[in-house]
Amino acid sequence: MRRALGVVLAAALVAGVALFVQRPDPVDAQGGGTVEVTVTYNGAPVVEKLKVNKDTEKCGTEAVIEKVVVGGNKGLANAVVSVPTAKGAPKMAKATVDQHGCKFVPHVTAMTPGDLELKNSDDILHNIHTYSTANPSINKAQPKFKKVMMEKFEKPEIIKLTCDVHSWMLGWVAVLPTPFFAVSDASGAAKIENVPAGKQTVEVWHETLGKQTKEVDVKAGQVVKVGFEMKK
Amino acid sequence: MRAIVLVGALASAVFLFASASPAGAQAGDAQAGRAVYERKCALCHGEKGDGKGPGADLLDPRPRDFTTGIYKIRTTVNKTPTDRDLFDVITRGMPGTFMPAWDVLPEKDRWNLVAYLKAFAADKFKEAPKKQELPKEVADLFDVITRGMPGTFMPAWDVLPEKDRWNLVAYLKAFAADKFKEAPKKQELPKEVASSPESIRRGKEMYEAIECNKCHGAEGRADGPSRPELKDEWGHPIRPANLTKRWTFRGGGGRAEIAMRLTTGVLGTPMPSFIDSVEKPDDIWHLANYLASLGPESPHYATLLTAEAVNGDIPADPVAEFWKRMAPQNIPLVGQVTIDPRNFNPSIDMVALRAAWNDKEVAFHVTWDDPTQSGADAAKKASPDVVSLQFPQKVAEGADRPYFLMGGDADAVYLLRWENGKGATEASANGPTRIVPLAGGEVTGQAAYANGQYRLVLKRPLVSKGPDRPTFQPAVFLPIAFQAWDGGAGETGAKMSLTSWYYLRLEEPQSSRRFVVPPVVAILTFAAMLLVVRVANRRA
Numbered sequence: 001m002r003r004a005l006g007v008v009l010a011a012a013l014v015a016g017v018a019l020f021v022q023r024p025d026p027v028d029a030q031g032g033g034t035v036e037v038t039v040t041y042n043g044a045p046v047v048e049k050l051k052v053n054k055d056t057e058k059c060g061t062e063a064v065i066e067k068v069v070v071g072g073n074k075g076l077a078n079a080v081v082s083v084p085t086a087k088g089a090p091k092m093a094k095a096t097v098d099q100h101g102c103k104f105v106p107h108v109t110a111m112t113p114g115d116l117e118l119k120n121s122d123d124i125l126h127n128i129h130t131y132s133t134a135n136p137s138i139n140k141a142q143p144k145f146k147k148v149m150m151e152k153f154e155k156p157e158i159i160k161l162t163c164d165v166h167s168w169m170l171g172w173v174a175v176l177p178t179p180f181f182a183v184s185d186a187s188g189a190a191k192i193e194n195v196p197a198g199k200q201t202v203e204v205w206h207e208t209l210g211k212q213t214k215e216v217d218v219k220a221g222q223v224v225k226v227g228f229e230m231k232k
Numbered sequence: 233m234r235a236i237v238l239v240g241a242l243a244s245a246v247f248l249f250a251s252a253s254p255a256g257a258q259a260g261d262a263q264a265g266r267a268v269y270e271r272k273c274a275l276c277h278g279e280k281g282d283g284k285g286p287g288a289d290l291l292d293p294r295p296r297d298f299t300t301g302i303y304k305i306r307t308t309v310n311k312t313p314t315d316r317d318l319f320d321v322i323t324r325g326m327p328g329t330f331m332p333a334w335d336v337l338p339e340k341d342r343w344n345l346v347a348y349l350k351a352f353a354a355d356k357f358k359e360a361p362k363k364q365e366l367p368k369e370v371a372d373l374f375d376v377i378t379r380g381m382p383g384t385f386m387p388a389w390d391v392l393p394e395k396d397r398w399n400l401v402a403y404l405k406a407f408a409a410d411k412f413k414e415a416p417k418k419q420e421l422p423k424e425v426a427s428s429p430e431s432i433r434r435g436k437e438m439y440e441a442i443e444c445n446k447c448h449g450a451e452g453r454a455d456g457p458s459r460p461e462l463k464d465e466w467g468h469p470i471r472p473a474n475l476t477k478r479w480t481f482r483g484g485g486g487r488a489e490i491a492m493r494l495t496t497g498v499l500g501t502p503m504p505s506f507i508d509s510v511e512k513p514d515d516i517w518h519l520a521n522y523l524a525s526l527g528p529e530s531p532h533y534a535t536l537l538t539a540e541a542v543n544g545d546i547p548a549d550p551v552a553e554f555w556k557r558m559a560p561q562n563i564p565l566v567g568q569v570t571i572d573p574r575n576f577n578p579s580i581d582m583v584a585l586r587a588a589w590n591d592k593e594v595a596f597h598v599t600w601d602d603p604t605q606s607g608a609d610a611a612k613k614a615s616p617d618v619v620s621l622q623f624p625q626k627v628a629e630g631a632d633r634p635y636f637l638m639g640g641d642a643d644a645v646y647l648l649r650w651e652n653g654k655g656a657t658e659a660s661a662n663g664p665t666r667i668v669p670l671a672g673g674e675v676t677g678q679a680a681y682a683n684g685q686y687r688l689v690l691k692r693p694l695v696s697k698g699p700d701r702p703t704f705q706p707a708v709f710l711p712i713a714f715q716a717w718d719g720g721a722g723e724t725g726a727k728m729s730l731t732s733w734y735y736l737r738l739e740e741p742q743s744s745r746r747f748v749v750p751p752v753v754a755i756l757t758f759a760a761m762l763l764v765v766r767v768a769n770r771r772a
Contacts, residue, residue, distance in 0.1 A: 054446075054457035125443035127504040131465065139497050141509040143442040149508065164502030165446045167461035 032194035033218040035083065035180075039188040039204055041076040041230045045069060046208065050168050052102075058122045059102035063168035066107065067208050075188025076230055078108045079206045080158075080174040082181035086196050089179065097161065097171060099126045099142070104161055104171025108207070110181045113156060116173060118142065118149045126169070131160040135175070139164075158205065172207055204228045257315040258343045265348030268341045272334070281352035291330045298349050301356030308361040317361075318346045372416075373401045383473075383480030385576075421491050425517035427524065435522025438515045442506065447472040452526045453684030455603035458502075465500045472502075474601060474684075476527035477582070485529045491520040531582065534561035537712060537734055539587035539594060541741040546588050546595040550680045550687035555597045560584035565716055565729040570637055571664065578729035579603070579718035583619070589738050594704045595691045596621055596648070604720025605681045607653035615719035619688065620649040622713040625660065627702050633711045636732045638664045645713075646670075646701055648690050650677045652719070656690055660700045664726040670700055706738040 046068035052059050069077040095111035097104055098119040109116070120126055120142045129139045134155035142149055153159065153175045161171035174181070182190035197220045203213045209230040216224050270279065276295040278285040283297030296303070305321055306313035322342050325333035334342060350357045377397050380388035389397060405412045425431055439445070447462060449455035452475030464470040478485030483493050494516050497505035510516060540558065547554045562584050567575035579602065586597035598619055608616040623646045624634055634643035638661045647659040647667070656677025658670040674697065679688040696703045704710065715730040717723040 125446055127502070129502065129504065137465075137499075139499070139502070139504040141442060141504040141506050143509050145441065145511065146509050164462060164504070165443075165458050167458070167463070 033197055033220055034223045035192045035195050035200075035202060035216060035218060036223055036225045037081045037182070037184070037190045037192070037202060037204070037228065038225070039076040039079045039081070039184045039190065039206075039228045039230060040074040041068065041070055041188075041209065042074060043068070043070075043232060048168075052166075052168075055102065055122075055124050055166070058124050059166060063102065063166070065168050065170060068206075069186070071186040071188060073187065075184070075186065076206065076209070077184055077186045077188065078106075079184040079188070079190070079204050079209075079228075079230070080108060080110050080172075080176075080181065081184060081190040081192065081202065081204050082110070082174075082176050082178055083192060083195050083200050084176070084178050084203055085199075085201045086178050086180045088196070095173075097173065099163070099169070102126075102163075102166045102169055104169060106183070107170075108172045108174065108183050110174045110176055110183050111153070112177075112179050113154050113175055115150050115152055118151060120144065120147055120149075125165055126163045127165055129162045129164055130173075131162070132157055135159065174205065202226050204230070206230055257319070258339075260315075260340075260343035260345065260347030262344070262347040262351045265341075265344030265346070268337065268345055269348050272337070273345070276330070281349070293329055295331070298352035301353030306361075307364055309364045310359055310362050312357055312359050312361040314361040314363075315343075315346050315350075318349060319343060322346070373404060374398060377401070379484070381482045382484070383477075383482060419492065419496050421488070421495060422513035422516055424488070424491075425514055425521065427487065427521040431518045431521045432525045434515070435518035435520070435525075438510060438519050439522055441511075442509060444475075444519075447502065448475050449603070449684050451683040451685070452476050452523070453601045453603060455684030459603060462502050464502075470501055471603075474603075475523050476601070477531070478524070478527055478529045479531055480581075485524075487517075487520045487524050490523050491516050494519055531562050531564070533564055534585075535734075537561050537563075537585055537587065537736045539589050539596075539736060539738045541706070541739050542588045542590045543741075544590065546590060546593065546691065548595075548676065548678045548689050548691060550597060550678060550689045554588075555586050555687075555689070558586040558588070558597070560586060560599065563714060563731055563734065565714060565731055568637070568664075568726055568728050568730050571726050573725065573727045575723060575727045575729060579721040579723060580716040580729045583714050583716060585714075587736065589694065589704065589706070591694075593691050593693050594738065595689055598688045598690070598714075599685065600716060601685050602681075602718050602720070603684045604718065605652065605686075606719035608651075608719070615717065615722065615724035616654065617652040617686065617719045618649060618715075618717040619686070620647045620659075620715045621690065622647050622661075622715065623702050624711050625700055625702060627705070627708060627710055633733050635663075636713055637730070638662075638667070638715070644700070648675060648692065650679060650688055650690060652679070652681075658692075658701065664728070670698070672697060673701070704738060706740050709735040709737055712736040 045066070048065040048067065050063040050065065052061050052063050071077055094115065094117055095109050096117040096119060097106070097109050098121055100121045102122065118128055123144045125141065125143050127139060127141045128149070128151070130137050134157040135153045138151055140149065153173065156175050156177040159173045159175065161173060163169035180192050180195050182192050184190040195218045197218050200216055200218050201213050202216055203211065205211050209232065212228050212230065214226055214228065216226055218224055274285055276285045276287045276291060277283055277298060278288065281298035283295045285295065288295050302311070303313045303317070306317050308314060308317070319342055322334045322345055324335070325331045374397055377389045377400055380386045445456050446458045447454075447456040454472045454474040456472060459472055462470050462472060473481060481490070481493070482498070483489050493503070495505065495507040497503050506519070507513070507516060510519070538561070562582055565578065565581055565583060567578035569576060580600055582600065584599040588595050598621070600619065602617055606614055606617055608614065622638065625644055625646045632643075634640060634645045638647070639645035641662055644660050644662050647661055648656070649659055650656045656675045658673040658675050659667050660670055661667045673692070675690060675692045677688060677690045679686055694704045702710070711733045712735065713731050713733050715728050717728050
């Protein structure tokens with residue numbers, strides 16, 4: 001009797017997991033196209049430097065605050081590219097920000113509403129202090145023994161991350177209303193795949209250079225290229 | 233198979249555990265309770281529990297009659313108190329009545345007593361107690377208006393009628409109506425941990441582990457390395473709290489208030505929430521207990537200052553044991569706001585004075601908190617840390633004292649000054665901008681700075697050398713005032729914190745007569761008593 005119950009339970013469990021795993025992909029790959037974005041900036045990089053007088057064994061003796069990072073071919077890094085008009089289920093992959101060497105790594109994180117994993121790899125005290133309006137702002141200590149914390153951001157908005165212990169630490173979390181997003185790399189390139197076909201809006205956001213949008217026509221199975229030139 | 237059984241057993245154990253009565257109530261044994269009752273309670277409450285014990289007639293209010301099942305103190309909607317209510321009354325007693333606190337009894341005995349008391353009115357206890365819920369408490373804003381913000385310019389508005397304060401709360405909320413849409417959810421604190429040496433030790437351990445020192449400093453005097461960078465959410469510089477001065481805590485300096493601030497953090501400031509960031513929830517209380525141990529809840533200011541008479545040498549070293557044995561006399565300082573430049577946000581709000589004198593010299597030991605040790609630096613336009621003690625130039629009976637703010641045009645003051653990097657000097661002043669150094673003095677100064685605190689000894693011969701200096705005499709009320717500058721906070725010139733006049737008295741050496749006269753009086757009194765008794769006995 002008891003064994004039978006066990007079998008039934010196990011079967012139910014397997015079925016449940018299977019259902020979960022087999023949940024149909026929200027995006028129909030057949031009907032999607034790829035948006036390739038290049039973000040450029042004509043100006044000079046903006047880098048602030050600060051002498052560090054504490055925790056130097058973890059933070060180094062000089063803090064480098066990279067507000068505008070310009071790579072080869074004037075490519076602008078750390079720009080958030082998204083297709084806000086394309087709807088879909090939230091991304092399953094977990095977004096993570098690490099506090100490492102007294103920096104937020106990555107400097108810019110994009111995610112859909114949900115959990116953000118905050119790591120402290122520095123073995124010293126940091127505090128996660130967010131500046132936000134749609135989501136409740138957070139100011140939580142993360143001492144050296146608290147290696148991981150989870151925080152929920154349920155509403156789309158762009159959130160500034162700071163640490164009061166190390167005033168130069170600056171990071172951004174873009175909570176986006178769409179799962180179709182990417183962050184530009186050192187050459188200013190960002191690629192978004194499986195974007196539903198049709199007329200879509202592509203949006204670029206950068207922490208100091210602001211926002212720009214462009215209309216594109218996404219065709220299934222094809223690549224559409226868009227260039228943005230950011231201005232001060 | 234075995235695993236399933238094991239899991240089942242475990243689950244039922246967890247279930248049993250979870251379903252134990254709330255708030256830690258225990259089932260008592262009425263029969264065992266009876267034995268305790270007859271020993272401890274029956275004298276007043278009567279053997280039958282009817283409140284008519286032999287002692288009852290002497291008591292007002294009269295002891296409770298347990299047979300009615302009526303109890304004053306409950307936390308329930310219906311008439312039935314919970315076991316916990318009864319237990320708490322036994323444990324705490326009834327303040328203001330003859331009912332003592334029975335916390336001396338073993339906890340087990342008290343729970344047994346509860347069971348026995350209930351048996352006196354068994355039918356009343358048939359109905360299960362229903363917990364009374366209080367209306368949601370939303371008094372945070374009201375409390376801040378009523379109490380003000382200690383350590384800031386926000387005064388306590390308790391002078392306003394209560395109605396007005398509640399109306400203000402409503403108006404304040406209207407400024408950010410969308411933020412108040414969500415109903416406030418009360419923050420629960422972990423179960424309170426009473427203060428004890430162990431708890432304080434654990435709190436100190438946590439203080440170091442979670443690095444409170446980064447802002448608040450190793451000893452809590454707000455001198456941490458992150459201090460200069462701190463900004464509030466509006467970008468204005470903000471100072472960390474000096475944890476040794478609990479009376480300046482914005483939300484109050486009680487242990488529970490500290491625990492709440494540690495739990496929720498202080499919004500809009502760098503102070504984060506720590507409830508998810510300590511090793512165990514209890515640590516919030518250990519931390520609160522440790523912080524409460526760093527200083528008193530209120531500052532205990534002195535009114536009349538005294539200097540102790542000493543035989544022999546007075547140490548010049550400010551960290552000498554000699555000075556630690558002496559009780560500090562705390563004096564509050566306020567920002568100078570009479571003349572420009574005014575100091576609306578003074579850095580130094582208190583000095584502690586210890587003073588001693590012998591047949592040759594007088595010595596002043598001054599302690600004050602300054603989060604930044606700074607000396608004069610012309611290149612960086614930095615100002616030095618300075619403290620000065622102010623006296624009239626002459627001490628004359630009944631004479632008017634000079635203007636408190638470093639003297640006036642006609643009445644100069646004498647200053648004993650100490651400046652970081654320069655040492656002790658004497659000066660004469662006719663106001664903050666008219667200070668003239670005095671030459672040929674014999675003042676000496678020695679200072680020590682550690683963890684956000686200066687300790688300084690200034691010494692001078694008792695007898696003055698020249699007309700611009702007072703002579704210090706015992707048993708005279710000598711006017712004294714204090715000024716302090718925190719150079720690191722940009723304080724210099726008239727931008728200072730200061731006091732008005734106080735009085736200092738050099739205590740006369742106590743004669744040895746006090747060791748002779750009282751015993752002699754005692755012996756004489758005793759002899760007289762013996763005489764009276766003997767005479768009375770003889771008559772009888």
